[in-house]
Amino acid sequence: MLALILLLLLLLPQITLAGDLHGFRATLSRIHQLSLGKHAEAVRRDSHRIAFLSAAAAAAGEAATNSSVSFKAQLESRAGGYNMNVSIGTPPVTFPVLADTGSNLIWAQCAPCTKCFPQPARPLQPGSSSTFSKLPCSSSFCEFLPNSSRACNATGCVYYYPYGSGYTAGYLATETLEVGESSFSDVAFGCSTENGMDNSSGIAGLGRGPLSLVSQLGVGRFSYCLRSDGDAGGGDSPILFGSLAKLADANVQSTPFVKNPESRPTFYYVNLTGITVGATDLPVTASTFGFTQSGGGTVVDSGSTYTYLAKDGYAMVKQAFLSQMANLTAVNGTRFGLNLGVNIDAGAGGDVLVPRLVLRFAGGAEYDVPSKGYFAPVEVDSQGRVTVACLTVLPTTDNLPVSIIGNLMQMDLHLLYDLDGGMLSFAPANCSEV
Ligand SMILES: *[C@@H]1O[C@H](CO)[C@@H](O)[C@H](O)[C@H]1NC(C)=O
Numbered sequence: 001m002l003a004l005i006l007l008l009l010l011l012l013p014q015i016t017l018a019g020d021l022h023g024f025r026a027t028l029s030r031i032h033q034l035s036l037g038k039h040a041e042a043v044r045r046d047s048h049r050i051a052f053l054s055a056a057a058a059a060a061g062e063a064a065t066n067s068s069v070s071f072k073a074q075l076e077s078r079a080g081g082y083n084m085n086v087s088i089g090t091p092p093v094t095f096p097v098l099a100d101t102g103s104n105l106i107w108a109q110c111a112p113c114t115k116c117f118p119q120p121a122r123p124l125q126p127g128s129s130s131t132f133s134k135l136p137c138s139s140s141f142c143e144f145l146p147n148s149s150r151a152c153n154a155t156g157c158v159y160y161y162p163y164g165s166g167y168t169a170g171y172l173a174t175e176t177l178e179v180g181e182s183s184f185s186d187v188a189f190g191c192s193t194e195n196g197m198d199n200s201s202g203i204a205g206l207g208r209g210p211l212s213l214v215s216q217l218g219v220g221r222f223s224y225c226l227r228s229d230g231d232a233g234g235g236d237s238p239i240l241f242g243s244l245a246k247l248a249d250a251n252v253q254s255t256p257f258v259k260n261p262e263s264r265p266t267f268y269y270v271n272l273t274g275i276t277v278g279a280t281d282l283p284v285t286a287s288t289f290g291f292t293q294s295g296g297g298t299v300v301d302s303g304s305t306y307t308y309l310a311k312d313g314y315a316m317v318k319q320a321f322l323s324q325m326a327n328l329t330a331v332n333g334t335r336f337g338l339n340l341g342v343n344i345d346a347g348a349g350g351d352v353l354v355p356r357l358v359l360r361f362a363g364g365a366e367y368d369v370p371s372k373g374y375f376a377p378v379e380v381d382s383q384g385r386v387t388v389a390c391l392t393v394l395p396t397t398d399n400l401p402v403s404i405i406g407n408l409m410q411m412d413l414h415l416l417y418d419l420d421g422g423m424l425s426f427a428p429a430n431c432s433e434v
Pocket residue numbers: 027028029083084085094096236
């Protein structure tokens with residue numbers, strides 16, 4: 001009991017500090033723009049991420065989590081996502097890290113590196129920062145790490161994730177962190193001294209767990225608006241935290257986050273209750289996208305490119321598009337890395353007239369997806385006219401049953417993750433005006 005009280009007292013200064021903040025802004029930059037002919041590559045990157053999301057989602061508790069698979073996937077998955085600058089230490093060193101709604105730990109490469117990958121940002125030098133301090137194993141933050149990848153020794157609270165040909169390992173510490181123009185003291189993060197062959201300089205976990213950036217800063221809510229690939233305005237996308245995170249538009253839709261009873265809180269699950277293609281309401285039931293023993297559910301994810309629907313749901317969507325686009329010739333999308341394609345008559349001026357796609361969520365929220373959020377040109381002729389377009393929605397595979405709303409489908413949309421209110425809200429937006 002006494003230990004519990006002490007822990008609470010230790011946590012208090014952070015909570016108080018966070019409660020004082022007004023809100024701050026940072027920017028996200030896309031790691032890889034999606035381009036014609038690059039879908040197969042992007043789908044492959046997604047597949048690693050999905051392995052990670054699904055393994056974590058499927059884990060009843062943590063015993064079942066294959067952290068070997070999941071961490072590798074987490075590292076490789078950055079390619080489809082967005083980087084955000086986080087400055088660590090005093091004086092601060094800036095790292096571009098993956099802004100990841102699908103994980104919790106914040107980590108960066110730390111010296112002395114026994115094995116690190118070359119990065120534009122040098123590894124953090126704990127010895128040269130006046131605000132660095134190691135976390136003891138008795139820290140509650142240490143206990144928030146999965147048991148299977150955590151150890152306690154003279155180094156402190158050590159994590160060790162083997163993956164593929166290598167591994168990453170380090171220890172938990174606290175540091176001063178700067179995001180945007182705001183600075184926070186004593187934020188727990190992973191100081192990674194050993195890394196494999198990936199080009200990752202770190203991750204800022206934005207998940208729902210207690211180690212995540214948003215949980216630790218106590219921001220209560222955050223929002224982002226992803227510019228579409230090839231947006232004439234180009235450039236970065238805004239991410240807003242705390243009181244700055246709010247939707248101005250009148251046409252705001254909201255749906256509550258739901259919890260997967262089988263797993264620890266990391267993901268932003270929403271309850272996808274219906275889909276309309278053209279004028280047809282598909283026969284979606286509570287079990288189509290519902291939780292199952294091996295996972296299930298639907299997550300909103302910043303780091304997956306495409307949208308993945310549980311097999312039965314996908315089959316309905318595909319069938320509806322096929323029957324409503326019967327005047328177009330269907331193409332097997334496999335050679336483009338996708339699933340359903342259509343031939344576009346060059347005479348049509350390259351305009352792809354596709355049926356409307358509306359996703360419905362518990363609580364009445366509806367997302368009328370802009371067509372470029374679910375159809376993409378994949379082939380052009382010598383004059384640059386689109387000849388084949390593909391559905392950028394894919395089926396989940398047998399063993400990976402979690403459905404994912406990926407970032408292509410989130411573009412030109414201002415999404416608000418209201419952690420305090422337990423709601424996801426969204427409204428169409430011009431991201432350069434957010
Ligand atoms: C991150 O910082 C670097 C230099 O410090 C800058 O060039 C880059 O544009 C920044 N990226 C973002 C997404 O803010």
